[in-house]
Amino acid sequence: MSAxxxxxxxxxxxxxxxxxxxxxxxxxxxxxxxxxxxxLWGYDHWIWNMEDETGLSERFQHLKWAVAAxxxxxxxxxxxxxxxxxxxxxxxxxxxxxSIRLHERVGSWLVRVLDLRSFEDIYLEHFxxxxxxxxxxxxxxxxASLGVIIVVVLFVAWPRPDAVSEKIVAKRLIAWLLLxxxxxxxxxxxxxxxxxxxxxxxxxxxVIEDGxxxxxxxxxxxxxxxxxxxx
Numbered sequence: 001m002s003a004x005x006x007x008x009x010x011x012x013x014x015x016x017x018x019x020x021x022x023x024x025x026x027x028x029x030x031x032x033x034x035x036x037x038x039x040l041w042g043y044d045h046w047i048w049n050m051e052d053e054t055g056l057s058e059r060f061q062h063l064k065w066a067v068a069a070x071x072x073x074x075x076x077x078x079x080x081x082x083x084x085x086x087x088x089x090x091x092x093x094x095x096x097x098x099s100i101r102l103h104e105r106v107g108s109w110l111v112r113v114l115d116l117r118s119f120e121d122i123y124l125e126h127f128x129x130x131x132x133x134x135x136x137x138x139x140x141x142x143x144a145s146l147g148v149i150i151v152v153v154l155f156v157a158w159p160r161p162d163a164v165s166e167k168i169v170a171k172r173l174i175a176w177l178l179l180x181x182x183x184x185x186x187x188x189x190x191x192x193x194x195x196x197x198x199x200x201x202x203x204x205x206x207v208i209e210d211g212x213x214x215x216x217x218x219x220x221x222x223x224x225x226x227x228x229x230x231x
Contacts, residue, residue, distance in 0.1 A: 016229035020222055027064070027218035034060065035211045050210035053101060057214065064217040065095035071224040078231045081166045086157040087173055090150065091220075103146075107138030114138075131196035136189060143185050150177070169227055176220055183212030 034050065034057045042049040050057040069091040076084035097103055111117065116134035123132065154174075159166035187209035194201045 013229045017226060020225040020229060023225055024218065024222035027221060028215065030060065031211070031214045031218055034214065035207060038210075039207065050214075051206060053099070057210065058098060061214060061217055062095050062099050064214075064221050065091050065098065068217070068220050068224055069095065071221070071228055074228060075169075075224070075231055078228075079166065081159055081163060082157040083154070083159050083166050083170050086153045087170075089153075093146075103139055103142045104135075106142050107135055110138035110141055111135060114141075131193050132189065133192065136192050140185075140189070143181075165230070172223065176216065176223070180213065180216045183209050183216065187212065 034048075037048040038050045038057065040048075042051075046052045046054060047056050049055045052058065069088045072084045072088035072091065076082075076088065111134045116137045119137060120132075120134040123137075154170070159170060187205060191202070191205045191209055194205050
């Protein structure tokens with residue numbers, strides 16, 4: 001058997017599935033290690049702090065978003081389905097957003113443009129126990145706007161009725177995105193609220209927020225690698 005024939009008959013898909021499971025174990029182990037290092041020494045040194053954008057955890061997260069975008073582009077090239085390119089753009093945005101804190105910068109800009117500090121004063125008069133600052137309202141507007149854009153893009157790129165595999169992947173990614181939003185948006189807002197409600201819980205909520213995002217990203221990379229084995 002020639003080398004080309006050997007390569008053609010090599011069980012790439014089976015090996016890729018095995019690799020996907022091994023990758024998931026390694027990613028989750030790394031996530032748990034980084035969470036542990038943050039709890040032990042995160043506030044003593046920036047490199048272990050999950051909230052520091054230059055820390056090891058954030059850089060690891062950037063890498064996972066980039067890998068997810070690349071895997072989706074490979075799926076797009078293999079299956080020629082626009083839905084994969086649409087999701088690849090989303091995760092490329094996540095990588096950029098995480099690296100330069102884009103949503104926070106745009107949120108700060110909206111605070112000035114929309115005069116959200118006036119709205120903050122009115123809000124706190126009626127909901128003082130659900131403490132949110134003008135900055136959080138700006139970031140919520142960014143998140144809501146991104147949500148609308150995602151819905152429109154997915155609607156345009158949604159697979160045709162007979163593209164069963166693509167529809168299954170798209171629905172799973174939507175479910176994943178909703179779970180990720182619980183940590184990235186829900187716990188992010190809660191992180192601010194506990195400053196007024198129950199300050200001792202600040203560190204715990206922060207760990208759940210950042211740790212949840214990290215684990216979600218690891219599951220995403222695993223799922224896309226597994227899907228590539230089926231492509």
